[in-house]
Amino acid sequence: MQTNFNEIQKIVNHIEANFDREITAHEIESISHYSYRNFQRIFFKIFNETISGFQKRLRLENSYKKLIYTEDGISEIAWHVGYFNIQSFSKAFKQQYSISPVEARKQKHEVFKEFIENNKTDLKFEIKYKDPVSVYCKFIKAQDYNNQEIDALWEEIEPEDELFNVAYGIILDQPLITSYSHCRYGAAITSEDDVNGFFRRDIFGGRYVKFTHYGSYENILETYRSFYRYWLSDHKFLLDNSDVIEEYEESEVTHIYFPLYE
Template identity: 75%
Template sequence: MQANFSEIQKVIDHIEINFDREVAAHEIESISHYSYRNFQRIFFRLFNETISGFQKRLRLENAYKKLIYTEDSLSEIAWQVGYFNIQSFSKAFKKQYSISPAEARKQKHDIFKKFIKDYKTDLKIEIKYKDTVSVYSKFIKAKDYNNEEIDALWKEIEPDAEIFETAYGIIRDQPLITNHSHCRYGAAVTSDEEIKGLVKSDIFGGKYARFTHYGAYGNILETYRSFYQSWLSGKQLLLDNSDVIEEYEEPEITHIYFPLYE
């Protein structure tokens, strides 16, 4: 069976938007134009996990981000990600991560410790409001945000030269939480015309902490380390669990937008 990746991406987008509830079989059938059983087979073959497992993982990963990014109570977070009581949330979370939600929050610094080490920084962070932007995008699983896989995706979208006026990278997962093999990266561009093979959606729309990476993209992790070091050592901004957006202004200038919790 030949998979229509555009339709598959639409289903994934729908599940991600509605991660806090169980997406019904009829919704998936309506979007994908496959029977639920057939779509389940396609999904598992492509991503090596079931649809229900994917939905559960999204709930718990978003919960983990909220635990370390915000000051919301455990009961509030449980409700926000679709659990109706703290007991069932705590049980599911501990089964997934081998620690309780309360322990995860207390160990926030330990999560970032190995990544940032003793990195020192004078990174300039600005607060920016960004209007919604319509883009055409394609997502891949980029293991641990591997640059070779990301480069290959961009070569597929822009095979000859930089033909789009504005280009963005969408960082959907927090690799310190999400299993490296599940990390997702989206290449997004703006266009007045429909782009075959890409899915139209909106990005931005809200308040962001912006900082800038200068130099080759292959060294961008150093700038992320600077951000997290600054974030952990200073008066902490409350971050949101939604996408981090990279805006590619020039070949060696990348603005990075972290969504802020409001």
């Protein structure tokens, strides 16, 4: 049986949306139209991890982001990501990251230290509300958000550029927390008609901090460094753990939207 990453994105989205609870074999089968056993095999072949392992990783990665992005209490975070008591959460977190949730919150500057050091670029930003936008997406695993893999995805899409007016990049993971090999990127386009081979979903819908990268995408990490440097030194807002969106407005202009904690 043949499949690919984009074909199973519907069930991946379902797992992501419900990572904080047990997902049944019946749910998997009704959404994927595969037997649960076959889907497990396909999922492992693509992600190199089991469905339950993927779900556990999402729980812990989202909890880590909440620890460093927000001021929520640790017990509240544990409950939000699907742990019913703080003891089991703390044990799982320490097994994954070799530090406790309390230590992770205290050491959040260490998470970004190597990434942001020696960067002095000024950053201008604005806070704005973005209405939901319906887009068609194609997702890949992009190790550490490797530009070559992302460029190859857009080159695959380019022949269809008459179909869309605006293009977006969906940054699903935080590479300073998520293992490089598990980082996922989505190329998203707008279209009035269905686009074959693309998965439909909504993006945006809330308040964001927006900043802009000017120049080649090869240098976009410098702009991210500037943002994290500013955010860590002057907390004027709390961040959310949902997706970061890149909006490709024109040649060498990329608007970057970080979701704000409500």
